[in-house]
Amino acid sequence: MFRNYIKIAFRSLKKQPFFTLINTFGLAIGMAGSLLIALYIYDELSYDKMFVDADRIYRIDMDIKFGGAEIKSAETAPPMAAALHRDFAEVENTVRFRTLGSNLFRSSDKSENIKELSTTYVDATFFNMFGLELIDGNKETALKETNTLVMTRTAAENHFGSINVVGKSLLLNNEDTYIVTGVMEDLPKNSFLKDYSIFMAMAGNVASRENIWGSNNYFTFVKVLPETKMDHFQLQLDGLLEKYVLPWAQKTFPGMTAASFAASGNYIRYHTIPLTDIHLHSDNKTEMGEKGTIQNVYIFSFIGFFLIFLACVNFMNLSTAHSLKRAKEVGIRKTLGSNRIQLIVQFLTESSLISFASMILAVIVAFIALPFFNDLAGRTISIPYTEPLFYVAILLFTIVLGLFSGSYPAFVISRFIPVETLKGNGFKNGSKWNIRSMLVVFQFGIAVFLIVGTLVIFQQLQFIQTKDLGYSKEQVLVISDTYAAGQQVNAFKQEVLSLSAVKSATLSSFMPIASARSNSPFFREDAMDQKFAIQMQTWDVDHDYMKTFGMELIAGRGFNNQSVADSTATIINESTLTTLGLSAQEALGKRITEEVELGKPVFYRIIGVIKDFHYESLREDIGALGLFLNKSTGSMAVKLKTDDFASAISSIENIWNEQAPGQPFNYRFMDDAFDTSYKEERRLGNIFIVFTCLSIFIACLGLFGLAAFNAQKRTKEIGVRKVLGASVSQITFGLTTDFLKLVAIATAIALPLGWYVMNIWLQDFSYRIQISWEILAFSAFLVIVIAILTVSYQSIKAAIANPVKSLRTE
Structure with missing residues (x-):
């Protein structure tokens, strides 16, 4: 039928x-x-589920309100992992990452650098934590010594043309020598580590050994024992504030207590997020990988x-x-x-x-x-x-x-x-x-x-494309990794400025586009108490920075390269005024500092106020920001005054090859970088x-x-x-x-x-x-x-x- x-x-x-x-x-x-x-x-739901015991791995996140800013952070303090190991019986293993972004590497027998876009310091427990194996090398000892690193298969082939590279050396940013102690397979494309190619031993990161609970720059992961009750684990996390954070803070603010900290409207709250939830459910501003x-x-x-x-x-x-x-x-x-x-x-x-x-x-x-x-x-x-x-x-x-x-x-x-x-x-x-x-x-x-x-x-x-951002992004060429020119970086800038196609140029690692940056607490000279803290970003720039980006000064003046006093001066944005509780004119001449714990803190005098500009995505409110006149050679922004971009770029590249032979010439236009944010x-x-x-x-x-x-x-x-x-x-x-x-x-x-x-x-x-x-x-x-x-x-x-x-x- x-x-x-x-x-x-x-x-x-x-x-x-x-x-x-x-x-x-x-x-x-x-x-x-x-x-x-x-x-x-x-594919989206499968993120990070390939790791061994992924269901028992959590990351420690924190929510902070301090200095007028509310921050959701995926990073915690360097001693967090040690405290978890010491105080929490449920903890089986921990690992920390200290991401470094892009860096230049070259083998000792070559003169030309290769740029690795995603690099990080990591603890030696990394491999056991995530169940990863090495193609070559011993995972138990690979990251125990300072100045050692493990690289992915692709990175090894790019640098050496082979994966049999254990024992060979790499030069980091033309300065520090690292020994390759292991090679691993490329990380899965549906993992938070997919973009990372170089993993350096945390032992070489001095700050990772400091007992500073106020500096939050480390992604801390913890693997708990089977059948751990996470609600009980959370109760123990809540106790870290009084046990560790406040005693550390009292060295700076002797009168600070849990009650006074809360009374000022501030808070620090630690909590966990499952590894497999990070990709889709994290609401933190900064992540190790691309977030869905x-x-x-x-x-x-x-x-x-x-x-x-x-x-x-x-x-x-x-x-x-x-x-x-x-x-x-x-x-x-x-x-x-x-x-x-x-x-x-x-x-x-x-x-x-x-x-x-x-x-x-x-x-x-x-x-x-x-x-x-x-x-x-x-x-x-x-x-x-x-x-x-x-x-x-x-x-x-x-x-x-x-x-x-x-x-x-x-x-x-x-x-x-x-x-x-x-x-x-x-x-x-x-x-x-x-x-x-x-x-x-x-x-x-x-x-x-x-x-x-x-x-x-x-x-x-x-x-987004047509909104006034408070700065000019059109015809701005950003040259990355200019620190590779070493002592010749200033000469490179001066030669670029001599080109007829160039209107202005500035050296700084801080560009007004969305990227991973951290805040620092500052204090007015006349209000050195934690309840008057100003949480703001600090950007090191040169005296041409504001001119190159066309930023508008609403009070005071800009930096003067001939003024020695400007080395201890700062220019703040309008949003900082709100936290200070002052008008633009009232803020001029006031002094601020972040070194309240030292005997002789360095004070910076406010010499100018600039109009707010969008240095983050338009998803974010504009936060407090201070510009400081300091050497910062990570990138150079060049304002062009010609439509013949190909010719201008070619001329700048020729100067680069003269001043920094063998170093990669990486560039992009500011408006392209802006579009990438969306x-x-x-x-x-x-x-x-x-x-x-x-x-x-x-x-x-x-x-x-x-x-x-x-x-x-x-x-x-x-x-x-x-x-x-x-x-x-x-x-x-x-x-x-x-x-x-x-x-x-x-x-x-x-x-x-x-x-x-x-x-x-x-x-x-x-x-x-x-x-x-x-x-x-x-x-x-x-x-x-x-x-x-x-x-x-x-x-x-x-x-x-x-x-x-x-x-x-x-």
């Missing part, structure tokens, strides 16, 4: 090639889109689910619309003795065959589209062809999808009454068809929601565009099917109307209006939902747009135009049909 169902299903599908093709194609597009999204979500968001996972889950649901709805609509042609077949089958169950199985067999064909096509489409999707999403996702579970999941998904998408047509068609169907009256008007209208409303509601989301994301990005938003926007188009396409297929069904069902009515004098335009308008009512209902429901959800998304930005009525109106207009274009073909086709032929149709 089953073989007979298959045979009849094949014959039926072959007999109606256009219907079969459009159903298969529509379902395949929805499946392919959902498959890509499922792979993306699986659980909100994006929810958004893509929503899109993926409704994409496949829309495809199923289309299948139902098209199958039901086509069922008029099969009404007599059903009537004859029932007359000859077929029962309803047999008819349902027959139609479900047909839908399952289409589902299997669609899945095969979907996998092919996903395979072709995957490189483009990876580029779009910034991932390295692959289809797991070697995983048996993948095929099991695909098979089950296809069966369920086939049964689900074919269920509505099967149950509806099998209910036809033989006498009525043989007379050509298989369908009767009634409320039972409202479900199909509701499905179309649902389809277009999703399309409207996605259109609103896309427009809001891109309008926010446009707002790459996740751009990716989200681009993905929204792609899946919005797919959703609209699928929704239009559904509407096309409903229009075809409606035109067939009203064939005689249209013929009668034409005979009685109705024009083609009147009939077309009447048929189209029916569907526009459904689209209007969908729009009315989806617009407020889209407004609400996208307002939540915008809350991540401290500086954001307001969703205007124009966005909502354009979304409604666009979807109505699309609906009219979709329906008009079937409406016009029905309206121009010969009425004589229509009235003779049974």
Whole structure:
């Protein structure tokens, strides 16, 4: 019997090639889109789960409020790990990372440096903590000695052309020599360590051995024993403030107590976050790796689910619309003795065959589209062809999808009454068809929601691009790693300034773009108590810094390179004034210091106040900031006054090669660096565009099917109307209006939902747009135009049909 169902299903599908093709194609597009999204979500949810005992590894985070600033930090003090080992019986192991960002390395037999973008100090417990092995070297001793390092396979091949490099030496930043003691495989692409290539022994980091609880620069991970009660662990963490932090702070502020600290409105709160939650659930500003968001996972889950649901709805609509042609077949089958169950199985067999064909096509489409999707999403996702579970999941998904998408047509068609169907009256008007209208409303509601989301994301990005940042980022070339020029760095700057294409240049490691930076507490000379602390960033700059970036001075003066006194001067921003409780003019001449624990603290006199500028992402409020006249040669910013960038860059590179032979010349434009800060938003926007188009396409297929069904069902009515004098335009308008009512209902429901959800998304930005009525109106207009274009073909086709032929149709 089953073989007979298959045979009849094949014959039926072959007999109606256009219907079969459009159903298969529509379902395949929805499946392919959902498959890509499922792979993306699986990749996001799999972060850091590959490590041994990942479920028992936690990171110690802290929330701080001090000096007018509230900070969520993933970094803690250097003695944190030792305190956990000493005081917590649940602790099995700990490891600390002290990230260093990018650094230059070269082997001792070469003169040219290679830049490693992500490097870090790490404790010797690193390998046992995460269950990592070495390709070469002894993991138990690899990071125990100072000036030793372990590198990844790729880094070893880049520097030495081989992985057999244990015992060889590398020069760090042309100064310190490190011995390679191990080589490890590249870290997985779905781990927080994926970008790191050089791991240096923490033993060489002097600050890591200091008992300073106020300097928080170390990512501290802890592995707890099995069955540890984390609520009890948290209670012990709460006790660290009084046991360690306050006694350390009392050396500086003798009268400080837990009560006085809390009374001033300040707090320090330690807490844990599971290793496997960091990628999606951490809300800290600084992380060791690229961070995702659980909100994006929810958004893509929503899109993926409704994409496949829309495809199923289309299948139902098209199958039901086509069922008029099969009404007599059903009537004859029932007359000859077929029962309803047999008819349902027959139609479900047909839908399952289409589902299997669609899945095969979907996998092919996903395979072709995957490189483009990876580029779009910034991932390295692959289809797991070697995983048996993948095929099991695909098979089950296809069966369920086939049964689900074919269920509505099967149950509806099998209910036809033989006498009525043989007379050509298989369908009767009634409320039972409202479900199909509701499905179309649902389809277009999703399309409207996605259109609103896309427009809001891109309008926010446009707002970011055009907002006044308080400094000039156009035509600013940033040259990285200028410290590699050594003593020649100032000569390099002076020669660059002599170029006719250069307007100004400044040497500083601090650039006004989002990056990892730390705050320091400062105190007014007349208020040296912890409750009057000013938590602010300190930037070391030269006297050309403000001129190069076009920063606006609102009070006082800038730095004077000829003034010796300016070595103990500072220029603050407007946000610092708020914490100081002073006006710009009142702040001039006041002195501040961060060295309250020393006998003779160094005081810095405020000589100027600059207008606030956005040195962080627009997601963040502008915090307190002080500029200090100090040597800082990490980067050089060059303000160009020419549009011939290629020639200017070539001239600067020639000077670099003369002043720093053998050193890499790395540069980027400031506006490109600024755009990089919002790459996740751009990716989200681009993905929204792609899946919005797919959703609209699928929704239009559904509407096309409903229009075809409606035109067939009203064939005689249209013929009668034409005979009685109705024009083609009147009939077309009447048929189209029916569907526009459904689209209007969908729009009315989806617009407020889209407004609400996208307002939540915008809350991540401290500086954001307001969703205007124009966005909502354009979304409604666009979807109505699309609906009219979709329906008009079937409406016009029905309206121009010969009425004589229509009235003779049974």
